[in-house]
Amino acid sequence: MFKWRNGKKENETPKAHSLKIEELKQQLNAELMDTSDLEFREIYKDGEHLLISFLTSMTDVKVLEDIIIKPLQARVHSPWNLETFQACLPAAQISYANQLKEIAQAMIEGKGYLYSEGEPCGILINTGKIAERSLERAETESLVYGPKISFTESLESNMNIIRANIKDPMLVMEDIEIGARGRTKGKIVYIKDIADEKNVNTFKQRIKDLSIDHIPDSTVLAQLIEDNSWTVFPQLLTTELPDRLSIVLLKGRVGVLVDRSPAAIYGPSTFFSFFESTEDVYMRWNMGLFLRMLRFFSFFFSILLTPAYVAVLTYHYEVIPSPLLVSLGESRSNVPFPPVFEALLLEFIIELLREAGARLPTKVGQTMGIVGGIVIGQAAVDAGFTSNILIIIIALSALGSFTTPSYLMGTAVRIIRFPIILLAGLWGGVGIMVAFCFLIIHVLKLSTLGTPYLAPLYPLSMKDFGYSLLRFPFQFNYMRPLSNQPGDLKRYPQKKAKKKKDVDE
Incomplete structure (x- = not known):
């Protein structure tokens, strides 16, 4: 028998x-x-x-x-x-x-x-029937160049897309199960001879140690397994784009797919990873470099511009050029509030408009955002609640936060702005420096899957700059990022990458 x-x-x-x-x-x-x-x-x-x-x-x-x-x-x-x-x-x-x-x-x-x-x-x-949608364009990560296909809620479909992108026998998909009641299925995805075993085991152990009834989405799983759940900064990236996950897997990172979730998690994800876009790869290197630097500049611009306005008007009139000082005085002559209250009020209105536009149906939301912003802004100036110059500054700060490819990092920027404005109103430029130093210390203490959050800036690794802060031509990126601790360090031979051959040679 x-x-x-x-x-x-x-x-x-x-x-x-x-x-x-x-x-x-x-x-x-x-x-x-x-x-x-x-x-x-x-x-x-x-x-x-x-x-x-x-x-x-x-x-x-x-x-x-x-x-x-x-x-x-x-x-x-x-x-x-x-x-x-x-x-x-x-x-x-x-x-x-x-x-x-x-x-x-x-x-x-x-x-x-x-x-x-x-x-x-x-x-x-x-004999199962599963309600799922067909392959569509990504909603949260829009692109001009590159594949437009996005993940769906079907785990099998997502696995199929990854297999189609990376036809490598070393690509591994290990089963995981999350939740005592929901028992959600998932996959840990990595390339065996590239990914660091320590990162793979960290993912496995943290998921295994979870004691929770149900995981509704991969974004919830990312919050549960990240290193520090108290910080406003996200530590694991989620993406709707299969090609983005394929690119980072080949760099030595580890991904997680969750059934019934249209987004994949991957890590280790450093601070600079949240400013990367797949378009940086698909565009020429100088265009990609320009756009990446623009995003970094916009990040600091968005955080510091409104607090700088508050600090200057409250404590540091002497740094304003005389012609601009006259214009500022005329603009604020009818405003009864101090600059800090004026700035906080406008920032709050902008956040209301943004949230209302996101929650309303698409066509109504777009109209609400545009018309509401113009009408409320003009009415606030006419009523003497704020000045014209602050309207411009607030609008520029909002635009700066939108340039970040990651929605989570963009939201973090919006939250960080409020305490810095308060400190600028209390102590002026000193308050901004205190807030900035606190942010730097806080980010230096963070880690993602045990990797320093500010890598490769801290600890310093010049070889990884072409994958994070900068975008170099492909022939210079022949090594995989060292911060991922890949098993196979070389993507391709350096000499062959730089050598160009004509057809008749």
Whole structure:
């Protein structure tokens, strides 16, 4: 005799179900709490009794009919046993089970259970229907150049896209399961001979150590496994773009895909990773370098411009040129509030408009943002609540926060601005410097999967600058980023990368 387990034979005596069909139905009903979508189909033939169990909400009835019922009906002269089931059912989709909890969990995942009375175990076969959307353009990461395809909520579909992008036998996808009740499936994705084993094990261990009922999305998982959950700065990047995940995997990073989530997590992700865009790779190096430097400049510009306005008007009039001082005086002559209150009020209004535009339907939201900003801004100036110059400064600060490719980092910029404005109103330029020094110290203390958050600036690694702060021509980026601690350091030979050959050579 043999024992079936996950489609493999073992040289042991099989553990019989020891249940009649009616007993099995009762136990399945009890295990699934008498749920209304649990269905049973019973078939009789020459004294043989067959039961098909499934959840109607998770089962495609046409698939059930085509791959189970019709093949069985075609074998009217064969006994209903495991050998017959193995011969007539799709071998790639079947597994064997005789444990009640295992059967119930499989049915929740969309499988049907086929059991013939008297057999040592039954067969689980995939008959699931899963609501999923087709491949579409990315919503949160819009691009001008490069592939536009985005991940979907289907784990199988996302795995297929990654496999299509990286046709490397060393690409590994390891199973993970998250949540005690939800039991969400996922995959840890990395390239075996490139990714640092320490980073892979860190991901595995942190996910394994989680004690939580359910993970609704990969963004929630990223918050749970990051190094410091108290900081406003995100430490793990999420992306909708399969090509972006493929690029970072080839650099030595590790990704995580979560079922029912359209975004992948990857790390280690340093501070500078949040200012990178795949367009930097697809454009010429000098254009990519310009855009990347523009994003860094916009980040600091967005944080410091409004606080600088508050500090100068409150404590440091002497640094303003005389012609501009006259204009500022005329603009603020009717404003009854101090600069700090004026700035905080306008920043709050901008945040209200931004949030309202995001929550309203798309066409209404765009109109709300544009018209609301113009009308409220003009009305605020006419009513004497604020000055024209501050309206311009606030608008420029808002634009600066929008240039960051990562929505999470852009939101962090918006939050950081408020305490710096308060400190600028209290202590002027000294307050800005205190806030700036605190930010630098805080960021220096952060890490991502054990890697310093400010790498390669701290600790200093000049060889990695072409992958973070700067964008160099491809022939100079022949090494993988050292901060990822890759197993295979070289992407391609340096001499061959710089050598150019004509066709006739």
